[in-house]
Amino acid sequence: MSASTPELKSVQDEKLFHDQDGLSPLASLSLGRKRLLLSIFCFAQFLDTFNNSALFSAIPRIAAALNITNANSVWLLSAYQLTFAAFLLSSGRLSDVYNAKYVFILGAAIMGFLALGAGFVRDQIVLIVLRAIMGIGAALTVPSALQLIITMHPEPVEQAAAVLTFVGTTALGNSNKASGASELPNKFRRLDPVGVLILSVGLLLLIFAVISGSATGWGSARVIGPLVISIFMIAMFFVWEARIPEEFAAVPPSMWRYKNFGVHLSIALMPFLWWGAVMLVYSWLWQVVYGYSAIKTAVRFLPINIMGVFALVVGDFAQKTFRLKWVICTGMVITMAGTALLPFGNSPDKYWRFIFPGFLLGTTGVTFAFTTANITIFKVTPPRVAGTVGALFNCFLNLGIAVGAAIITSIQTSVEQHRGGPTSYDGRAAGFWFLFAVVTALTIGVFVFMEDVVPPVKKDVAEELATRAQLSDSEMDFAAGNLPT
Numbered sequence: 001m002s003a004s005t006p007e008l009k010s011v012q013d014e015k016l017f018h019d020q021d022g023l024s025p026l027a028s029l030s031l032g033r034k035r036l037l038l039s040i041f042c043f044a045q046f047l048d049t050f051n052n053s054a055l056f057s058a059i060p061r062i063a064a065a066l067n068i069t070n071a072n073s074v075w076l077l078s079a080y081q082l083t084f085a086a087f088l089l090s091s092g093r094l095s096d097v098y099n100a101k102y103v104f105i106l107g108a109a110i111m112g113f114l115a116l117g118a119g120f121v122r123d124q125i126v127l128i129v130l131r132a133i134m135g136i137g138a139a140l141t142v143p144s145a146l147q148l149i150i151t152m153h154p155e156p157v158e159q160a161a162a163v164l165t166f167v168g169t170t171a172l173g174n175s176n177k178a179s180g181a182s183e184l185p186n187k188f189r190r191l192d193p194v195g196v197l198i199l200s201v202g203l204l205l206l207i208f209a210v211i212s213g214s215a216t217g218w219g220s221a222r223v224i225g226p227l228v229i230s231i232f233m234i235a236m237f238f239v240w241e242a243r244i245p246e247e248f249a250a251v252p253p254s255m256w257r258y259k260n261f262g263v264h265l266s267i268a269l270m271p272f273l274w275w276g277a278v279m280l281v282y283s284w285l286w287q288v289v290y291g292y293s294a295i296k297t298a299v300r301f302l303p304i305n306i307m308g309v310f311a312l313v314v315g316d317f318a319q320k321t322f323r324l325k326w327v328i329c330t331g332m333v334i335t336m337a338g339t340a341l342l343p344f345g346n347s348p349d350k351y352w353r354f355i356f357p358g359f360l361l362g363t364t365g366v367t368f369a370f371t372t373a374n375i376t377i378f379k380v381t382p383p384r385v386a387g388t389v390g391a392l393f394n395c396f397l398n399l400g401i402a403v404g405a406a407i408i409t410s411i412q413t414s415v416e417q418h419r420g421g422p423t424s425y426d427g428r429a430a431g432f433w434f435l436f437a438v439v440t441a442l443t444i445g446v447f448v449f450m451e452d453v454v455p456p457v458k459k460d461v462a463e464e465l466a467t468r469a470q471l472s473d474s475e476m477d478f479a480a481g482n483l484p485t
Contacts, residue, residue, distance in 0.1 A: 026152045034152050041145040042166055044108055048138045051080070051115065056279035056301075060287040061294060066124040074409050077276065078211045078402050079128045083135030085398035086203040089250055090196050092143045092391025100144040100151075107140025143390045150378075161316075163374055192250035195240050199250070202233030207399070211406040218410070251388060255381075261389075263450045264377045265396045267328065270442055271370040273400035274335065274362060275304070277408050277435050278342070281428050282355070289423050290348055300351065303359040311367035318368065320458035324376045325450050331368025332443040338362030339439050342432040346425035376454045408434060 029037075055062075055076060063073040095103050111134055118130045149166055153159040209227035217223070238253075246252040256262060279301065286292040286300065318327045338361030345355040374393075381389045411434055412427035420426040 026148065027154050029152060037152065038149060038162060038165065041104075041149055044104070044111075044141055044145060045166065047111065048141060051111070051134065051138070056276075056283045058294060059280075060284055062127075066122070066127070068124050074211060074280070074405055075128050076131060077280070078207065078406060079132040080135040080138070081272075081398045081402035082204060082207040082211075083132045084139045085207065085395045085402060086200045087136050087139040088143065088391040088395045088398070089199060089388070091139045092250075092388050094140070095144040095147050100147040103140050104144040104148065107137045107144065110134065110137025111141065139394075142394050146390055159378070163378065192241075192244070192248055195237055195244070195250045198233050198240060199237040202230045202237060203395075203399070205230035205233065207402045207406075210403045213406065213410055251392065255388065255392075259380045259453055260376070260450050261381065263446060264373055264380075265392060266442055266445055267332075267369055267373045268393050268396035269400035269404075270332070270335070270439060271366045271400070272397050273404035273438065274339070274366050274435065276401035276405050277431065278304070278359070278362070280405055281408070281412070281431060285425070285428060300355075301359075303356055304363045307360050307363040308367055311364040312371065314364075315368045315371050319372055319375060320456050322456060323452055324372050324379075324454040324456070325446075325452045327372045328369045328376070328450070329443070329447055331365040331370075331372065332439065332446060334365030335362050335369065336365070336436065336439050336443055338365060339432065339436040343429040343436070346429065375457065379454045404435075404438070 059073050059076055062068070062076065068076070091103065091107070114130050114134045114137065118127060118134070121127045121130060146163070146166060149162050150159060153162045205226040209223050209225075209230060212220070212226070213223045237251075241249045241251050242253050246254060282300070283297060286297045287294065292300075315327070315331075318330075338358045341354045341358035341361070345351065345353075345358065377389060377393060408431035412431045415427035415430045416422050416424065
């Protein structure tokens with residue numbers, strides 16, 4: 001396809017519209033209104049995160065009140081994460097095709113009403129079902145909120161600051177041009193309903209199988225059947241995406257050719273896995289084994305919350321000073337150091353020697369890697385595919401905790417059956433060594449495979465224009481069918 005074709009000219013005209021006029025009237029809002037809206041979006045995502053983090057300390061008490069076993073209690077968290085991860089791609093496509101404002105409002109309403117209802121539930125099945133539906137609501141709010149934030153802040157440095165503020169609670173979204181009336185007949189096709197359905201069901205079955213493995217054993221039909229079907233359906237999804245036109249594909253094959261795209265998704269596996277595993281293991285240990293109250297347990301988790309805020313400030317300075325690959329790598333190495341301390345916290349008197357510094361180091365490292373990856377993924381992918389990028393990134397974030405927590409619980413249960421029993425630290429230490437191995441493998445992968453292409457956020461004008469020109473060339477190549485090999 002030559003540069004003079006109508007298709008390419010349309011892409012160039014759209015890019016000119018973006019560069020000159022911003023993405024939408026949102027970019028022309030007053031500073032006060034932008035800050036108010038950013039506060040609303042950030043608060044909504046804080047509630048999404050709080051919806052999980054607040055539950056960690058409460059799970060032992062809830063499980064005791066509703067007669068839920070240790071192995072099955074993981075469903076109180078994973079039911080939410082399962083639907084959240086599975087429906088993120090659908091949410092990303094909805095935000096691409098329809099007005100992101102209404103997608104956000106719908107998701108927030110689902111979250112609010114079901115959270116209220118869950119407070120009155122006294123049946124474990126109903127509670128788990130409500131948590132699962134709340135995950136769908138949360139999945140609707142994440143990509144749509146970030147889309148609106150990025151649309152309001154088209155200037156790169158300002159945008160990075162807004163994204164950093166937002167990812168203090170959760171991350172990534174998308175930005176898109178508003179659709180005209182002439183595009184309405186294609187809207188449903190652009191949702192890729194067949195592909196999204198195949199992938200969503202595949203992810204649901206995969207996570208169900210992994211979670212069930214920790215409760216019923218990995219050799220049961222309840223695990224093997226869904227696991228095999230899920231692998232087949234996920235493979236079929238990629239076959240389907242390769243066979244349909246790219247403009248109608250939920251995850252076009254060309255997405256994987258963007259620089260560092262796969263590396264970013266691997267980084268996304270770590271943050272929620274680390275925080276979730278730590279809180280899940282110690283909530284049970286401190287309350288059930290040591291007999292601590294829920295308040296005393298929550299106080300012992302304070303280093304994670306306090307250090308997270310401090311790490312955001314330090315991370316912002318690092319992102320403006322150093323090339324962003326090395327900020328991510330530094331964060332992952334610090335996370336390794338903090339994780340290596342946790343297997344040794346096997347008694348109450350070792351909290352200050354091992355667990356406390358492990359919390360400080362781990363939270364600092366995870367925050368560095370998490371927030372920086374949210375910035376760099378915008379730099380290596382053009383805005384026209386950011387909706388799908390954001391949905392995939394968040395999908396991997398939640399796959400990390402949903403699958404990882406189930407595996408760690410399974411390891412813990414298995415070790416406890418052969419050594420020490422449920423009140424010992426042996427199974428928990430084994431789970432933390434698994435977590436250390438995962439973080440180490442991801443760190444090595446980032447060092448080796450991530451290309452150093454993103455400079456510090458605070459750049460001079462010439463460097464910013466050069467980066468935009470490079471991205472523009474990439475977009476033109478994709479539009480012309482000249483995909484990188």
